[in-house]
Amino acid sequence: MKAQWPTVAIVGVGMIGGSIGKALLGRRLADRVIGVSRSAASSAAAKRAGAVSETTLDLAAAAAADLVVVAAGVAAIPGLLDALDALVKPGTLITDAGSTKTSIVANWERRRRSRRGRFVGSHPIAGSHRRGAAAADAGLFTGRVAVVTPVPATPPRDAEDAASLWAALGSTVFMMPPREHDRILAATSHAPHLLAAAIVAATPPATHRFTAGGWRDTTRIAAGDPELWADILLDNAAPVASAMKRFAIAAEKMLSAIEAGDRGRLVTLLRRAKDARDAVGS
The missing domain is CATH 3.40.50.720 (NAD(P)-binding Rossmann-like Domain)
Structure with missing residues (x-):
């Protein structure tokens, strides 16, 4: 052939x-x-x-x-x-x-x-x-x-x-188009990398021995090359910043429900996230 x-x-x-x-x-x-x-x-x-x-x-x-x-x-x-x-x-x-x-x-x-x-x-x-x-x-x-x-x-x-x-x-x-690609990847790849790195940075080192599947799955990508990722994030700065702001709004809604003791609201927010994640598949 x-x-x-x-x-x-x-x-x-x-x-x-x-x-x-x-x-x-x-x-x-x-x-x-x-x-x-x-x-x-x-x-x-x-x-x-x-x-x-x-x-x-x-x-x-x-x-x-x-x-x-x-x-x-x-x-x-x-x-x-x-x-x-x-x-x-x-x-x-x-x-x-x-x-x-x-x-x-x-x-x-x-x-x-x-x-x-x-x-x-x-x-x-x-x-x-x-x-x-x-x-x-x-x-x-x-x-x-x-x-x-x-x-x-x-x-x-x-x-x-x-x-x-x-x-x-x-x-x-x-x-x-290139800009559409960068907007999408900011939400699906670049901002998630920042979030994973932030979770690691915010987790006290003394607690690392108690981490299990959830923490390790969520933070796996934070093990990527920092030099490579800094270049990616800076090259796509505006879309990444927009994606991070959306993530912050979603997190704030969940935090507000927790602080208010509003179980019904919290379950609704978690269920929406679960349904969206389930729809993506493995």
């Missing part, structure tokens, strides 16, 4: 980039997966994990690719896209896996007319608090959602080509 993308370059072969590479190779969607890393140690980890077929520290290796996926932190993505655009063959499809989209896409669009590559923003909504290629999972995207974020200037074919990557990896693909 002919590979859909003969040569793929993945810039940043950590947990997400490594999972993309393992899925491409496992599904025989690519003949070569070149992992571009920042260090020899991360290159070696990607090779050991079977996430890539070859590794390099040289971004210029992307010149050989038919598809380039940037799976770096959101703060690094705009600069990497500019550098890659000077290296790739004209017409090469480029996408990313960043958790924010508005600023990344806007940076690309400012120079769209002079671009060599065909960039369309993406975000696979899958992941883990674990880091590095050792945590890569070929099935990470199966049955999950991926968002592709074209803008009015994006040729429909480019958006469809980016969507085809995530569909080939097993995801259900949605298309929406």
Whole structure:
């Protein structure tokens, strides 16, 4: 069977980039997966994990690719896209896996007319608090959602080509503008991370030995990389702030019911939350 993308370059072969590479190779969607890393140690980890077929520290290796996926932190993505655009063959499809989209896409669009590559923003909504290629999972995207974020200037074919990557990896693909993506993810991912971190910060260390499933499930994501998450939260600051204010209003209603001893009101609020959570599924 002919590979859909003969040569793929993945810039940043950590947990997400490594999972993309393992899925491409496992599904025989690519003949070569070149992992571009920042260090020899991360290159070696990607090779050991079977996430890539070859590794390099040289971004210029992307010149050989038919598809380039940037799976770096959101703060690094705009600069990497500019550098890659000077290296790739004209017409090469480029996408990313960043958790924010508005600023990344806007940076690309400012120079769209002079671009060599065909960039369309993406975000696979899958992941883990674990880091590095050792945590890569070929099935990470199966049955999950991926968002592709074209803008009015994006040729429909480019958006469809980016969507085809995530569909080939097993995801259900949605298309929406970058700002809509960031508004939604602020509520479903970014603000929840802040809440998880706040719960940990507010829990007295002396009580940690008494934590069980509820506390640990609720705070699992607080174990994510602080540097990476600071960049995400600051890049999506206004939507995150709006989401946090909504959370504060909901919490205040529950607190008011507790302070008033209003069991009926408290049960109503908790039941609404339970019903909404049950509707999401596992």
